[in-house]
Amino acid sequence: MKTYNFDEYINRKNTSSVKWDETVHIFGRGDVLPMWVADMDFQAPIEVTQAIMEKAKHGIYGYTTISTSVDDAVKSWFLGRHGWDLNTEWFTYISGVVPALSATIQAFSDPGDKIILFSPVYYPFYDMIKHNDRKVLISPMQYKDGRYHMDLAHFESQLDGTVKMLLLCNPHNPGGTVWTQEELKQLGEICVEHGIIVVADEIHADLVLKGNSYTPFASISEEIALQTVTCLAPTKTFNIAGLQASVMVTPNQIMREKLQFFMKRQGHFTLNIFGISAMEAAYRHGGQWLEEVMEYIEENMDIAVSFIQNEIPEVIAFKPEGTYLLWIDCRKLGLEDEELTRRLLHKGKLALDSGKKFGKEADGFVRMNVACTRATLQEGLERLKKALQ
Ligand SMILES: Cc1ncc(COP(=O)(O)O)c(C=O)c1O
Structure with a gap:
């Protein structure tokens, strides 16, 4: 029912x-x-609203910590739903995926560097690269029978040693293409070969229509995982974008420490009290x-x-x-x-x-x-x- x-x-x-x-x-x-x-x-x-109301009723909204029970809720969701086993030590919480794009750009590239993307794509990808004084490099995609196709030969031809990072949208907004494991594998292998750091924006992971299946980019191989930051969030999935809660998953310890240093430098150390509760309730009960x-x-x-x-x-x-x-x-x-x-x-x-x-x-x-x-x-x-x- x-x-x-x-x-x-x-x-x-x-x-x-x-x-x-x-x-x-x-x-x-x-x-x-x-x-x-x-x-x-x-x-x-409803469980999300109830969790927020519980917090609101308490009436004290002091500094907040993100407990291991939130970590467990995120981990269980991705394991149960997508068969992806995440180590909670890889998590860095952040208020949104767009802020995560900006933080990763700052952590893993320098002003003037080239960052590549597959166009068309969610427009803040361009903005975050430009606002951080990096250069946007475009690998145009082909649209055929309702699906976007990455031109991997063209993509690889652009990697001339000066390109630092790729911003990837998986599944793809605006085209709604859910990249297959094979497409992502081919892309990942090229990125590994050329030492390209990949920021995989997977905010649409849970919103897959029948007959299709989401593949976490970083789940394809350990080598790929070790040069990927995956941005995950319950905000698109459960319609809670106004609560601003997301998480960056970085299996590579050196990269993670660098990213966390940049977060600290910006003064970020936790999330909003309601965002934390909503995130846990959504992943546990949604x-x-x-x-x-x-x-x-x-x-x-x-x-x-x-x-x-x-x-x-x-x-x-x-x-x-x-x-x-x-x-x-x-x-x-x-x-x-x-x-x-x-x-x-x-x-x-x-x-x-x-x-x-x-x-x-x-x-x-x-x-x-x-x-x-x-x-x-x-x-x-x-x-x-x-x-x-
Ligand atoms: C691909 C993609 N990334 C990020 C966002 C926004 O993320 P956030 O609200 O967490 O900054 C959206 C929202 O539409 C999106 O489609």
């Missing part, structure tokens, strides 16, 4: 939600339906919620893909392998990015992420977040149709 009713509409306006309350600032209109930034319009698992939410998201994806096929044949959307983000290929419309965005916003009153944000390779695409109620999804799809016709 199902516990959760994801059809229930919960008003998020005026709740300090970036997605719902920042549209005037970001898109210039307050009357658009927000289906952009990657969080869900669903309440988190399994059932995740099953149910993924079932709902899977149905939303099917509905959206078939609506687009039947009602807006001018654009193409394949069901992704993972994430709750639908990647819509509007290139056949032949519109400039500005015109596409203008139509979505002013004709459709719909706020989506423009593909261009994720790299020039994604020009002509838009990203739609379907982690919303079915009624919101239907409304969004009608607006998409209106905008593009």
